[in-house]
Amino acid sequence: VKNSLLQTDPITILPFGDISDEVINHIAAIVGRKFERRVAVNPRTPLPPGPYNSARGQYNGSLLLKDLRGIRDGSSGKLLAVIDVDIFSPGFNFVFGQAILDGCCGVISLTRLREGIDEPGGEARFYSRVEKEAVHELGHIFGLRHCSTPKCVMYFSSNLADTDRKSADFCEECGVMNAA
Numbered sequence: 001v002k003n004s005l006l007q008t009d010p011i012t013i014l015p016f017g018d019i020s021d022e023v024i025n026h027i028a029a030i031v032g033r034k035f036e037r038r039v040a041v042n043p044r045t046p047l048p049p050g051p052y053n054s055a056r057g058q059y060n061g062s063l064l065l066k067d068l069r070g071i072r073d074g075s076s077g078k079l080l081a082v083i084d085v086d087i088f089s090p091g092f093n094f095v096f097g098q099a100i101l102d103g104c105c106g107v108i109s110l111t112r113l114r115e116g117i118d119e120p121g122g123e124a125r126f127y128s129r130v131e132k133e134a135v136h137e138l139g140h141i142f143g144l145r146h147c148s149t150p151k152c153v154m155y156f157s158s159n160l161a162d163t164d165r166k167s168a169d170f171c172e173e174c175g176v177m178n179a180a
């Protein structure tokens with residue numbers, strides 16, 4: 001998949017598989033504001049079968065990132081894929097997302113973020129989680145590491161409680177790096 005938007009737009013959101021426009025547009029609006037960059041949305045692209053691990057019933061995040069690097073192929077933009085399958089990463093049973101530090105690409109998974117979506121306030125909470133995880137992975141792409149401040153968006157979420165506790169904002173320290 002080649003898309004001319006990748007050549008000119010600093011952040012591209014890629015719906016990988018059947019992701020709703022509402023979610024994609026929400027992410028695009030949020031990250032455009034947070035990172036003060038133009039955001040392009042690529043057409044939906046079918047999930048590649050290669051990174052699927054049938055024994056685990058999950059996608060291998062590292063292999064997905066490799067595919068994303070190929071899709072981005074030489075453009076200078078940053079690419080964030082959004083998928084709706086569970087991802088694992090070596091050493092972790094699952095991850096909410098994965099990215100190449102100071103690199104080209106990242107991915108977030110909606111699957112686990114949806115937990116409790118039918119509860120009162122569940123949909124707003126789902127969108128808030130999506131927002132935090134998208135900003136978090138883009139933070140990595142722009143060179144930020146994990147932060148020890150639980151409220152900071154760069155805090156590592158090992159479960160949904162971590163995600164729900166943190167904000168969608170960078171702490172002062174991470175924000176300074178982000179602005180650089």
Ligand SMILES: [Zn+2]
Pocket residue numbers: 136140146156
């Ligand atoms: Zn992280």
Ligand SMILES: [Zn+2]
Pocket residue numbers: 147148149152153154155170171172173174175
């Ligand atoms: Zn921080």
